[in-house]
Amino acid sequence: MACYPEVLKAMSIQMISHRSEEYLKIHYDTVAKVREFIETDNPIYLFASAGTGFMEASVLNCVKEKMIVCVNGSFGKRFADVALAHARKIVKIAPPLGEPISPEVLDESLYENSDIEAVALTHNETSVGLINDLKTLTEVVKKHGKLVFVDAVSSMGGTELKTDDWGIDICFSSSQKCFGVPPGLAIGSVSKEALEKSKKMSGKGWYYDLCIWQRYHEEGRGTPMTSTIPQINGLKSALEMIEENGGKKWYFDLYKKRNNKIRKGIETMGLSTFPKQGYESPTVSCINAPAGSSGPDFYNDMRDQGFELAQGYGELREQTFRIGNMGFIKEDDINDMLDAMKNVIDKSTTPII
Numbered sequence: 001m002a003c004y005p006e007v008l009k010a011m012s013i014q015m016i017s018h019r020s021e022e023y024l025k026i027h028y029d030t031v032a033k034v035r036e037f038i039e040t041d042n043p044i045y046l047f048a049s050a051g052t053g054f055m056e057a058s059v060l061n062c063v064k065e066k067m068i069v070c071v072n073g074s075f076g077k078r079f080a081d082v083a084l085a086h087a088r089k090i091v092k093i094a095p096p097l098g099e100p101i102s103p104e105v106l107d108e109s110l111y112e113n114s115d116i117e118a119v120a121l122t123h124n125e126t127s128v129g130l131i132n133d134l135k136t137l138t139e140v141v142k143k144h145g146k147l148v149f150v151d152a153v154s155s156m157g158g159t160e161l162k163t164d165d166w167g168i169d170i171c172f173s174s175s176q177k178c179f180g181v182p183p184g185l186a187i188g189s190v191s192k193e194a195l196e197k198s199k200k201m202s203g204k205g206w207y208y209d210l211c212i213w214q215r216y217h218e219e220g221r222g223t224p225m226t227s228t229i230p231q232i233n234g235l236k237s238a239l240e241m242i243e244e245n246g247g248k249k250w251y252f253d254l255y256k257k258r259n260n261k262i263r264k265g266i267e268t269m270g271l272s273t274f275p276k277q278g279y280e281s282p283t284v285s286c287i288n289a290p291a292g293s294s295g296p297d298f299y300n301d302m303r304d305q306g307f308e309l310a311q312g313y314g315e316l317r318e319q320t321f322r323i324g325n326m327g328f329i330k331e332d333d334i335n336d337m338l339d340a341m342k343n344v345i346d347k348s349t350t351p352i353i
Contacts, residue, residue, distance in 0.1 A: 010237035054172030073127035074314035124155035127313035129286030180327035
């Protein structure tokens with residue numbers, strides 16, 4: 001994922017104290033912009049971590065015994081692994097790879113497991129290039145009065161998120177995906193209900209104690225510990241860039257345009273995407289490797305052409321490769337990549353059927 005020039009420029013400032021007036025202005029300006037972007041009145045916390053840090057925080061603060069984890073691929077599985085690592089019981093909903101989470105199956109599981117405390121959903125499963133119908137799924141969960149955790153790592157910034165309207169209690173992402181900022185910053189909103197649950201929870205540690213983060217947020221002190229100041233200033237710059245170019249609609253339309261160009265391009269080469277039709281991700285395409293080639297082989301062939309795609313992930317490593325359209329990408333970059341893909345396929349000794 002390439003970073004926006006505006007972001008890299010913003011990140012090049014000389015370091016300032018994370019307790020200084022200058023930093024606190026950057027921090028709370030950024031928080032306000034994120035809140036507006038994901039449509040929430042809930043507080044926003046900026047962790048110096050990967051998005052996985054918010055996975056861990058949601059389990060430690062809000063689940064005492066048992067939760068449902070919806071698994072569409074490797075990152076849903078990670079959520080389950082995090083819960084198990086902290087000795088929580090899980091009920092796993094795992095459709096075949098490439099299939100979305102069914103609202104009916106989720107509803108049935110909630111009826112059968114009325115003792116669960118929360119449901120974890122992956123909005124956009126990066127490993128298989130699939131997006132779930134988040135609005136419908138959260139409606140199902142809220143009908144049962146349970147907390148909702150949403151991994152929006154590869155969707156926040158690339159498609160619509162109505163955090164409050166959809167009743168999301170913890171919604172988190174990472175800087176290095178759709179916002180086009182280097183890694184190292186996790187971004188998350190936390191509801192009042194989740195904070196109330198955290199107040200009663202023991203054994204949640206210190207670093208990810210949401211009550212500590214809320215206290216610092218309310219007192220105007222930013223973060224409990226040293227911040228990733230360059231990434232936060234970079235995120236602020238990315239959000240300002242989006243505002244200046246027409247706001248969220250412009251940015252989401254940009255993702256759709258790039259995504260459509262990639263999909264149409266691969267179709268002309270006889271290639272297909274892996275997920276069920278209608279549930280393809282708007283930010284990353286998981287593509288079946290050409291006949292006669294494996295995912296890793298095609299990935300390496302493209303590297304030889306000067307293009308860094310993404311390898312297949314987890315169980316799909318051998319049969320797929322992925323193309324992300326997140327961050328700073330020009331239309332000419334996509335055209336050149338598609339030309340290189342055609343060259344690689346044309347050189348293949350096995351014709352595509």
